[in-house]
Amino acid sequence: MAIFDWRASRRNFLATSGLFSSWAGFLPRRLFGASSTARPRAKKPSSIYERLGVRTRINAKGTYTYLTGSLLPPEVAEAMTDAAQHYVLIEELQRAVGAKISSLLGVEAACVTSGAAGALTLGTAACVTGSDPEKIKRLPETAGMKNEVIIQKAHRYGFDHAVRNVGVRLVEVETEDDLERAINEKTAMMHFLNEAQNQGKIGLEKWVEVGKRRGIPTFNDAAADVPPVSHLSDYNKMGFDLVCFSGGKGLRGPQCSGLLLGRKDLIDAALLNNNPNEDTIGRPMKVGKEEIAGLYVALERYLKVDHEAEWKAWEKQLDLMDKEVTSVPGIHTGRFVPEVANHVPHLYFQWDETALGLTKAECVKQLEEGEPSVVCLGDDYPYGLSVTPFMMKPGEEKIVALRLKQVFIEAQKKRAAG
């Protein structure tokens, strides 16, 4: 069996592909191998991650917390630096930012939390304790309080732990009948997972209608569900009493920030359960002045973005990747947009895995372990290997396309060499 000389063939491929001259400036030097040290180093290395010996990644996957969510636009980073230079009363800052956010979005009230998960805990606590200081102190001990939260079976998820933190018991329902029967004097809240809106038997509107009729506050977790921008107020307008979003996903705010939007009395109660109040369930979910200011500016920015132009730019980035990668014989592509959460254009790749001797999982692994490291969607996704430009930096689509081509061409050569 012939030994495949990866480096030689890589140089070959780069030299013969038309991409070489036009893309060279975008590529980190290491992509070209040791022989090309004279090439300009276009990508500024990160001094902090280099010092720490932590690899940076190209994010072709979307907003994922384990991948650190999103990158801060410069104006957000500036707002955080500015906020860090002055003392303020954190409660005054929360109130001021909350008022501005609620008027920007046309919702009754708002506060900034440590994330969507923090918002889930604070919002649930608000429904359980109201403004009662004794109850606030006792959490997560809830004996004698309203301490049941109703949720559809299909809406159970990892983040319902953030609801359970409050000391409530989740009551699972499937049908409307189940729901009507489950509501009792102990029901504190009805929780809904926006992303699962088509999985459960009870839809958004019905959930709200029952909540209103039976006098139970409803909560919609829409953490990862911008774009579209309208979602930021859609669910409050629909009648949900509380809605949360991650600050560090589509909004591109600080990683440790989130939005809790909704009824004024519940937002007030959420704040009573929150930092800086020490004897509270929310004290460990501190959100600092830097994050509060940063999320506010991120939201202002997001509302001004030309979302249509942004969408078109994403399509163009996909066009480029599509064209380059399908120049490899046997590689086919398709497009899709997830209905909710990471609702942005995606491109998937397909090929005869047996014929090429390369599975999608192996391809994902090679992209991730290669240099630079490219993180894609994999087998846990409906179409297997897929990419989205949602969280890429401009120009990275070229690197991603090139790496995909390299992996496919290497597999073909290996196969040919048998």
Ligand SMILES: *Cc1c(COP(=O)(O)O)cnc(C)c1O
């Ligand atoms: C990401 C996510 C969360 C948690 O958001 P953080 O801002 O990281 O706390 C909660 N719920 C859903 C559905 C999410 O996607």
